[in-house]
Amino acid sequence: MKEPKPQGDPAAPEHRGPRPVRFIEPPGRDAALESLLAAVAPAVGDVPALLTLAREAGRAWPQPGHGGTAELWELLASVTAVDVATGRIFEPHLDALAILAQSGRDPGSIEGAWGVFAAEGPGAKLEAKAGDGGILLSGSKPWCSLAPLLDHAVITAYTETGGRAAFVVDLHHPGVTCEEPAWIARGLQEIPSGTVHFNQVPAGQLGGEDWYFNRPGFAWGGMGVAACWLGGAVAVARDYADALRGAADRGREPDQIALAGLGETDRILTSTLQYLARTAALIDDGGLAGGDQPASGGDRHGVADRPDTDRSAWSEALRVRGTVAAAVERVLSLVSRNRGPGPLAFDEPYAKRMADLALYVRQHHAQRDDAQLGALSLKGERLW
Known part of the structure; x- marks a missing residue:
């Protein structure tokens, strides 16, 4: 006979608050991040309140390329895991602060919501x-x-x-x-x-003409958006794991199909989180300091041949965004298919998360970005 789960078990979904999405171990700013998430959760849906929280976070969190890129991406992923629309509020404000700092503005002098x-x-x-x-x-x-x-x-x-x-x-x-x-x-x-x-x-x-597109921060900001997408996918996966645990508590153990879906989701998210953590470290170490984004913001042409080990910030942004977008699409498909129509119809937070994330990830340019990356790869900008 299955023993009942003890009351107050920390693994029980109903006793958990918002959880950070971690890219690095040991965790960087867990106490501060958990405090922020505790403030974000009750403010979901209140855009002015969330903008105020984004402004407060902008004064405390690191900017990309200064040794704390992974911590910044943990923030973006974690608030998006609480609510996808909240990540969509935080990310542009923090990106604007980074752009202003890269242009020479003093971050401490910047006021308002951006x-x-x-x-x-x-x-x-x-x-x-x-x-x-x-x-x-x-x-x-x-x-x-x-x-x-x-x-x-x-x-x-x-x-x-x-x-x-x-x-x-x-x-x-x-x-x-x-x-x-x-x-x-x-x-x-x-x-x-x-x-x-x-x-x-x-x-x-x-900056000067085309400075915005050619600075390495353009690519770094694009990867920050991908961190938001990934945080939304982590939340969808947590919904799935919680649903399986809840069913097991009620006497319905997951079958092999359900476990296979969870296992595939786990390896997709784990590998993608690790990829972003390594990329964040590369940014902070100066390995992705070149912009190389086309002046027009469109397709790149005439890229000089590079050594096989060299990567520009822009080519890495294309890899990161494409990898994360594919991971998100697969997790959405796996979880939706395994959970069926019921939660989409009657579980408001889950249905909202699925709809929000499906729209948000459509910012990815899909095959057009892959075509850019293919051109760069053909000219030698690759590791393989």
Whole structure:
């Protein structure tokens, strides 16, 4: 006869609070991270409160490339494991702080909630032109998440020479108009991403033309987004493991198919976590200090041949993002298939997590990124 689980058993799902997602051992900032997660959990769905917590985290957590990249990625993965939309709130603010610091700004002088708006879309173009009072932005920018709730943004715009540069803009300026998007998605409902229109809005330039894309931090930030995706997948896997334990407590032991699904999920997530930990260490050691992102932000051409052991930050970002996206897609498929329709229909946190993560990971450019990586690999930028 199966013995009942003791009351207060720490393995029982109902007695667990938010848990960090660890990339490194021993853990780096577990006490601080657990305290943050305890504040995040009751604030889920309250975007202004989460923005306040993101601002507080930005003052305390390390920036990429300064010895604490893995700890930063643990933060991003852990808040996303609590709630995927929360990770989508934290990540751009922390990325904006890193961009500003890389441009020479003092992080301690940066106030307010920030976004990063660098997407392009058909029918929308933002232009920067020099005027008597400095640089002015006019035009439209698509996919500006949470713009009405933010104070400032790092935003890319086309310059008068046809290139692109990054600028700092005050989103409270009267020349800024935020569209109310027709956001019909079931995922990331707290994070509507609409078009923002600019009419002669003053802006301060960060770096020179194409600096934004060529700095190594561009690749590092892209890997930070992948850390968020991975944190969401860890949460989905935890949902699955908790469901199997709960069923076993009720007398229904998992069969081989259920255990095989959990085993495959385990090795996918473990290997991917370890990969990101090694990549974070490589960044901090200076091994991924070259940017090598195309000036246009699109496909790279004319890459010089490299020794087989050399890797640019951009090629590694393509590997990391592609590997994590594939891991997330597989975990979503395994867990959804094994758990069936019931939890998707009646378990609100699980159904929300699945919808949020499925939409979030679609930011990955899939085969287009693989094509870029294939071109780099063909020119010798590979380890094999």
